[in-house]
Structures are given as structure tokens and as C-alpha cells.
Amino acid sequence: MSGREGHSWEEDVAAYALGALPEEERSSLEEHLAGCERCRSELQRMTAAVDLLPTSVEQVEPPPALRGRLLAAAREDLSEQAAARRWSWPRLSIPRLRPALAVLAVSAAVGGGVVGYAVRGDEAPVSATVPVDSLAAGSSTSASLVRRGDDWTLRAQELPPLKRDEVFQVWVKRGGAVEPSTVFVADRHRSAVVAIPQDLGEVAEVMVTREPRGGSRTPTSPPLLRARPS
Amino acid sequence: MNFEAHQRLGDEELIILVQRKDMRALEVLYDRHAGAAYSLALRIVGEQHAAEDATQDAFLSVWRSKSSFDAGRGSVRSWLLGIVRNRAIDLLRRTTVARARLDLDDEAAMDAQPAAEETDEEAIRRERSSRVRQALRGLPDEQSQVIWLAYFGGFTHSEIAEMLGAPLGTVKGRMRLGLAKIQSQLAEAI
Numbered sequence: 349m350s351g352r353e354g355h356s357w358e359e360d361v362a363a364y365a366l367g368a369l370p371e372e373e374r375s376s377l378e379e380h381l382a383g384c385e386r387c388r389s390e391l392q393r394m395t396a397a398v399d400l401l402p403t404s405v406e407q408v409e410p411p412p413a414l415r416g417r418l419l420a421a422a423r424e425d426l427s428e429q430a431a432a433r434r435w436s437w438p439r440l441s442i443p444r445l446r447p448a449l450a451v452l453a454v455s456a457a458v459g460g461g462v463v464g465y466a467v468r469g470d471e472a473p474v475s476a477t478v479p480v481d482s483l484a485a486g487s488s489t490s491a492s493l494v495r496r497g498d499d500w501t502l503r504a505q506e507l508p509p510l511k512r513d514e515v516f517q518v519w520v521k522r523g524g525a526v527e528p529s530t531v532f533v534a535d536r537h538r539s540a541v542v543a544i545p546q547d548l549g550e551v552a553e554v555m556v557t558r559e560p561r562g563g564s565r566t567p568t569s570p571p572l573l574r575a576r577p578s
Numbered sequence: 579m580n581f582e583a584h585q586r587l588g589d590e591e592l593i594i595l596v597q598r599k600d601m602r603a604l605e606v607l608y609d610r611h612a613g614a615a616y617s618l619a620l621r622i623v624g625e626q627h628a629a630e631d632a633t634q635d636a637f638l639s640v641w642r643s644k645s646s647f648d649a650g651r652g653s654v655r656s657w658l659l660g661i662v663r664n665r666a667i668d669l670l671r672r673t674t675v676a677r678a679r680l681d682l683d684d685e686a687a688m689d690a691q692p693a694a695e696e697t698d699e700e701a702i703r704r705e706r707s708s709r710v711r712q713a714l715r716g717l718p719d720e721q722s723q724v725i726w727l728a729y730f731g732g733f734t735h736s737e738i739a740e741m742l743g744a745p746l747g748t749v750k751g752r753m754r755l756g757l758a759k760i761q762s763q764l765a766e767a768i
Binding site: 358359360361362363365366367368369370393394395396397398399400401402403404405406407408409410411414415417418419421422423425426429498545 | 581599601604605608609612613614615616617618620621626629630633634637638641642651652653656659663664667703706707710711714725728729730732733734735736738747750751753754757758760761764
């Protein structure tokens with residue numbers, strides 16, 4: 349089983365399975381594997397062992413905030429795709445509200461952080477409305493958190509104006525940790541209806557701050573709005 | 579499809595939905611595998627924020643269909659962990675000198691009492707985890723060392739040979755013998 353002088357392909361298979369074969373050697377091994385049944389079975393055995401290695405490490409729960417950040421980033425992808433499909437000029441100046449059999453809330457964000465996902469037409473009745481306090485002095489903003497089943501929505505009116513590169517961001521405080529949630533901007537009437545992806549059943553507090561476009565990992569400005577769902 | 583229905587889906591079906599941009603499928607996939615993903619990333623990069631980045635990058639690359647799952651090559655979890663490992667190794671190479679932890683002794687503490695309340699699945703995982711660690715401890719040091727350096731340190735076989743002052747063929751041979759021993763010992767468990 350020698351391709352090159354003194355070289356045995358079988359020896360390379362273990363290194364390849366471990367990800368330890370240098371890049372320049374990988375394609376020749378892969379070419380060899382395509383034509384060698386014996387090395388392919390060897391690779392299967394080696395891979396079965398390599399797949400067990402991650403189970404040997406100490407299992408640690410990821411920080412709770414990671415989940416919200418991932419979902420927010422994934423949501424941004426969706427909005428960028430939708431905007432690219434629907435509009436042929438730059439997104440920057442287009443706020444939009446999607447009309448709604450299925451969709452409860454969407455606001456287009458400057459530069460692409462979008463919030464809101466479809467709620468089924470057979471949605472549950474409103475089971476709770478939680479008042480939201482406006483914290484800025486002299487503010488005329490009013491808001492409430494509305495619950496239908498497990499779905500929570502933030503409704504706000506008379507939102508303050510945002511600077512060009514800003515968005516509003518929702519935060520969810522749970523067990524002492526503040527998790528980023530969705531980002532949004534107001535429509536031209538300065539209102540917003542925002543679907544909150546997290547289940548707020550055990551959440552101590554929901555807040556809204558202004559953040560740079562795209563959102564932040566931790567709040568960078570004092571809360572504009574605050575509510576206690578439970 | 580509601581959340582509960584998503585939770586009943588197998589991993590392979592979930593992946594298809596995730597790549598069709600189904601947000602709930604992504605949530606369920608995350609809830610199932612983020613623990614293992616983050617733990618692996620943390621072991622490799624040794625630091626929380628970098629581990630979070632590697633984990634997030636891996637799930638996002640699945641979401642964006644940058645990597646495609648091939649059922650012939652193993653489970654969804656193994657595939658996902660492979661992506662996480664690659665991201666973590668990339669981060670390691672880009673930011674710091676690679677730190678490889680060769681010492682399995684600190685893992686020994688993990689073989690102690692199970693958590694008070696444990697699901698069947700958690701118990702099976704903990705048991706298998708313990709058996710893998712045992713198998714690794716049972717290898718000659720020279721074999722577990724090269725496997726550790728390769729898998730968790732991200733070093734190539736030639737880099738390992740240089741680090742250890744050993745011939746390249748010897749390093750390759752140790753990898754092969756070590757993995758073969760793990761595989762044959764744990765074949766029933768796989």
C-alpha cells in the first residue's frame with residue numbers, strides 16, 4: 349500500500365481522522381481514499397474513536413446570553429435576506445410593516461437587525477398585559493407587554509427618535525444575567541410592535557435601550573423602558 | 579410546527595429545517611448540542627469568550643448552510659462538534675500561542691458522584707464519558723499525548739514530531755495505535 353517511497357497511506361489515515369494531516373497532504377490522501385476500500389474502513393474505525401474524544405472533556409453549560417445572541421444573529425440574516433428580495437434600493441431608509449394574517453410584528457432596522465417572527469393564525473387569546481415603565485424624564489413613550497400563550501409581544505408608542513446608526517434593543521434579565529434579545533426601530537408613526545423570542549415566564553425584567561446598529565452583547569446605554577413580566 | 583413538535587424531531591430532520599431557516603429548529607438544535615459544543619470549544623481555547631465565539635460561529639455556519647451534513651459520515655452531533663473544533667482551532671491559531679492540556683488527572687474528579695437528579699440520557703452520557711476517559715488513561719502516555727496534541731491542540735503531525743523530538747513515522751504510528759485501541763475498547767459503546 350505504498351504510493352510514495354517509504355510512505356504508507358494507512359499511517360496517514362489516523363492523522364487525517366484527528367485533523368492532524370497538513371493541508372497540503374490532505375487532497376492526495378482523499379484521492380487515495382476514493383480508490384481504496386481498505387483505507388476507507390480504516391478511516392471509519394479511526395473516526396469512530398475520534399468522535400468519542402469530545403465526550404471526555406468536562407461538560408460545562410454555556411453562558412445563557414449566548415443563546416440569545418445566536419438567535420439574534422440568525423434573525424438578522426433572515427431580515428437581510430427578506431430586504432434584499434423585496435427592495436431594489438438600499439435598505440437604509442425603508443421602515444416597513446408586514447401586513448398580517450400570520451405576522452404579528454416586524455420592524456425594519458437601520459442596517460439590518462430585524463425582529464419579529466410569524467405567529468400562527470390560530471393564536472391563543474391574550475392572557476396577560478404587563479405595563480411597561482418609561483424611564484426617561486419627560487418622555488411621552490408608552491408601552492405594554494402582551495402575552496398570548498407562550499408568545500410575548502412588546503407594543504410601544506411615541507418612541508423617541510433614533511440617531512442614524514442606532515436601533516432599539518430588548519433585553520431580558522433572568523437569574524441575575526442580562527441577555528440580549530431582539531432589535532427594532534419604530535415605524536413612521538413612532539410605534540413598534542415587537543415579538544420577543546424568549547419565553548418570559550421566569551424572567552425578572554424586560555428592558556429596552558438604544559444600541560448601535562446590529563445590537564450589542566451587553567447594554568451600552570441606560571434603559572428607556574422597563575417591565576416586570578411576573 | 580410548534581416548539582414541542584420540533585423537539586420530537588430527530589437531529590437529521592432538524593438540520594434540514596435549520597438550513598431552510600426555521601428558527602425554532604435552530605433553537606432546538608442549540609438546546610440539544612450547545613453544552614457539548616461549548617465544552618469542547620472551552621477545552622481547546624481555554625477561555626470563555628473565545629469559546630462562546632467558536633460555538634456561535636459553528637451554529638451560524640450551519641444556519642447559513644456553509645457546511646453541509648453528510649449522513650454517511652456519522653451523527654449530526656459529531657459533525658457539529660467537528661465544526662466547533664475547527665472554529666476553535668482557528669481562533670487558537672489566530673490569537674494566542676496554542677496551549678495544550680496534556681494532563682488527564684484533572685479529569686479524574688469528574689468520575690465521582692453523579693448529579694442528584696439525572697435523566698436516563700444524562701446518565702448514559704456520563705457513563706460513556708467516564709469510559710472514554712478511562713480508555714484514554716489506559717493508553718501509553720506517548721499515545722495519549724499525541725492524540726491530545728492533535729485533537730485538542732490542533733497541531734499537525736509534523737509539528738508534534740518537532741515538539742516531541744520524535745520521528746514523523748513514530749508520531750503517526752502512535753496516533754494510529756492509540757485510536758485503534760480506543761475504538762476496539764469502546765466498540766460496543768459506540
